Amino acid sequence: QYFCHRHKSKKKAFTKYCKKWQDEDGKKQLEKDFSAMKKYCKVIRVIMHTQMKLLPLRQKKAHVMEIQVNGGTVAEKVDWAREKLEKQVSVHSVFSQNEMIDVIGVTKGHGMKGVTSRWHSKKLPRKTHKGLRKVACIGAWHPARVGYSIARAGQKGYHHRTELNKKIYRIGRGIHVEDGKVVKNNASTNYDMTEKSITPLGGFPHYGEVNNDFLMLKGCVVGTKKRVLTLRK
Known part of the structure; x- marks a missing residue:
């Protein structure tokens, strides 16, 4: 402070x-x-x-x-x-196209969840007493404690995670002014030469328009929309 x-x-x-x-x-x-x-x-x-x-x-x-x-x-x-x-x-000075990077972030939160949703344990048979979305045996008599590795109910999601080796497909330039003209063409490819912006019609849901430099990665990344991510080389 x-x-x-x-x-x-x-x-x-x-x-x-x-x-x-x-x-x-x-x-x-x-x-x-x-x-x-x-x-x-x-x-x-x-x-x-x-x-x-x-x-x-x-x-x-x-x-x-x-x-x-x-x-x-x-x-x-x-x-x-x-x-x-x-x-x-700028992102251009740090990363380059076709490079493999790691993505660090916090996953999407799901709050308090039962053991079947949280650990994907098998559901018990239909006629089971006191519920079937449970773990039948949570350990032996001795050691007389519940081990840390036993699946239990609790917080699911909103965890810090690092995902390795994500390929950079494209490093796009944001909307900028060149020779007195506003340039928005940052989504055309060798196969599709039409001039267009990376932002879809109506903007990205829950985000809006992309007007700055951007990275396009292969696969998915952790977290919700607008989640802050750390990109590591």
């Missing part, structure tokens, strides 16, 4: 820290810090955030994440990260 959340509060986040970049002594200290990183650090990570104003979502708060910089020497990593400070990093 960096600043006061009260409505009347005049305090703003990072007001003192940002003066470091304007002050001469502060600039010297920053140069010192960057050179110390190049000398002593082995791993360089950058803090990045999403741009919520570009999305058709109600949420304003950005998602903040620390991402490790790989490739090259430590000095090159620090220089690269420094020139990217406070700048937009």
Whole structure:
């Protein structure tokens, strides 16, 4: 928590820290810090955030994440990260077509569910006493505890999951202006040359129009519409 959340509060986040970049002594200290990183650090990570104003979502708060910089020497990593400070990093500069990536996210939630729905255990015969969507035996007499691996009722879905090896079919460019004209053609292929946008008629259900750069992956991804996903190389 960096600043006061009260409505009347005049305090703003990072007001003192940002003066470091304007002050001469502060600039010297920053140069010192960057050179110390190049000398002593082995791993360089950058803090990045999403741009919520570009999305058709109600949420304003950005998602903040620390991402490790790989490739090259430590000095090159620090220089690269420094020139990217406070700048937009496009998806084209990170991923490429036909690349295999991992998708990390939270699955679709289903709330409290019984054992048959949650673990796909076999239903008991029709005439079973006290219900048939149950597990008949939940363990031996001894050990006199219910083991962790026994199927039980409880929360289903809304779990953090990582799915490996999803192929990037296309990296699409968002709607942009070229030579004074708005270019929306980002869905045509070698077989279908008609100029069209990736957004279907009426927009994607529960999302809206896609106006920014996009990724098209093979297969499905975890979670509901509008779910935030982490793409990992």
